[in-house]
Amino acid sequence: MQISETPIPGLLVLNIPVHGDNRGWFMENWQRQKMVAAGLPDFGPVQHNVSYNTSAGATRGIHAEPWDKLVSVIAGRVFSAWVDLREGDSFGATFTIEIEPGVAVFVPRGVANSYQTLEDKTAYSYLVNAHWSADAEYTNVNLTDETIAIDWPLPMAEVSDKDKAHPRLGDVVPVPPRRSVILGADGQLGRALRALLPDAIALTRADLDLTDPAAYDSVPWDDVDTIYNAAAYTAVDAAETPDGRRAAWAVNVTAVATMARIATEHGLTLVNVSSDYVFDGTAESHTTDEALSPLGVYGQTKAAGEAVTSTVPRHYIVRTSWVIGDGGNFVSTMQRLARDGVSPTVVDDQHGRLTTAAELAAGIVDLVRTGAPYGIHHVTGGGPVKTWADIAREVFEAEGRDAADVTGVSTKVYGEGKQLAPRPRHSALD
The missing domain is CATH 3.40.50.720 (NAD(P)-binding Rossmann-like Domain)
Incomplete structure (x- = not known):
């Protein structure tokens, strides 16, 4: 298992061993002891969410939830993008990467998360350290904002009206530190x-x-x-x-x-x-x-x-x-x-x-x-x-x-x- 840093402070990429044979494959998608020893923050997850996407091109984001999370792909492949919406010098910094089984990304609170499916029948996993609440306040930025200029590989499909209405970066109120x-x-x-x-x-x-x-x-x-x-x-x-x-x-x-x-x-x-x-x-x-x-x-x-x-x-x-x-x-x-x-x-x-x-x-x-x-x-x-x-x-x-x-x-x-x-x-x- 290897962990590498990104241009966004605290955003970490994990390479997880995938063990395969004629039956398929197996991986330890969350293994606290090994991951913490490798350098992952001991962030204390309490809820596991999975988003299933029927078709390639489905695009979700860009959301900065008020919690830390470990995101990964259970099946399929995605193009993922992150934008730092935290108050500070790194506000507006971006990072993109393709994720498939064996790659996970730790996303600290205040860094906005998004992805676009590259294959049909893709299952996307979120391991989070706070329980989902309808009252939670999210900070968002628009998927097509010219400032962050994310080069989405496929035409956007199945984008929600809510995601389309997110503000441009210049109108975003930065997420304050805890x-x-x-x-x-x-x-x-x-x-x-x-x-x-x-x-x-x-x-x-x-x-x-x-x-x-x-x-x-x-x-x-x-x-x-x-x-x-x-x-x-x-x-x-x-x-x-x-x-x-x-x-x-x-x-x-x-x-x-x-x-x-x-x-x-x-x-x-x-x-x-x-x-x-x-x-x-x-x-x-x-x-x-x-x-x-x-x-x-x-x-x-x-x-x-x-x-x-x-x-x-x-x-x-x-x-x-x-x-x-x-x-x-x-x-x-x-x-x-x-x-x-x-x-x-x-x-x-x-x-x-x-x-x-x-x-x-x-x-x-x-x-x-x-x-x-x-x-x-x-x-x-x-x-x-x-x-x-x-x-x-x-x-x-x-x-x-x-x-x-x-x-x-x-x-x-x-x-x-x-x-x-x-x-x-x-x-x-x-």
Whole structure:
């Protein structure tokens, strides 16, 4: 099996072995394992359609359906033509080829498909990754458009009135790319992601109740390619209370299960952000393959969310640590205390690295855009490992205060008389 590229990006020609003998022939017209290994996208077909054409010259198209498809011929022979109707530099690019058994073509969403039968009794096959719907919107271009100038080999026969009425290329509205969805778009990370993904569907807590599965039905998932889950219950101490425990599980696990189901059903990429709290902090630096060992409820829910996310074929679990961004955070609190003349007591036996929301968002988007391997990734700020007290002293010095105004204290002493959740002693992610 061989796969070759064409002048239209993403449009691929497959040469499939045909095995013949005195009885006829046999071929594996769809063989996921072999085809994906050869370079075909794992596009997840869900419906198989066959178009039977009685006479040579029957001409159909040119249609850009809102799904990917693998087209081939079961019997007979066709002249096929494609026109790129996607938004971008390749808009209007064309490609033609004759297809017979043993040749198939992968057609990405937004590339318009057409064919003309070259023999009587031709059966044309479409393997598609979305169920046909009467409500689906198609983008079309006219079969005889002078701009694309397709040289049809036979006089056109049996062209439908609908196909005859398709617009010229100059009147076609290009098919836009699929969009991303950002959940938790009003949080620190969500706002940083919105800055990098201005065309994304940004949903805040006011827009969508993450804990209501029915609420997700309002999102046009067929037009989406990636879900960025920047939403989370992060009140670590409150998660140890009865109400907080239920809220943490609802947002960090049950809602993620809904996202995972949607991503799997629609073939989407799911990005779920996790935490150093999935570890107990006994190791000084945590690797991506370290066994999970959360200490408290928050860490337990993030670990469970990771397990749910891992069931999605296309997923990224992005662990990070000590995130600060636009809004209230440890650094801004220390700045305020320094300016107000306060001399705080800060924990000096918890170790980790600060991560700005901006650099976390940039790392996440880079993973997706570069097609990094699916699975677990660590994205944090760089530099040496520090304690919270170290960071507080740096903030005080930057504000013109004496670093000695910050007093270091152990976690045990700091927690006396307080209801605090257990925290990992070491939070650095390798």
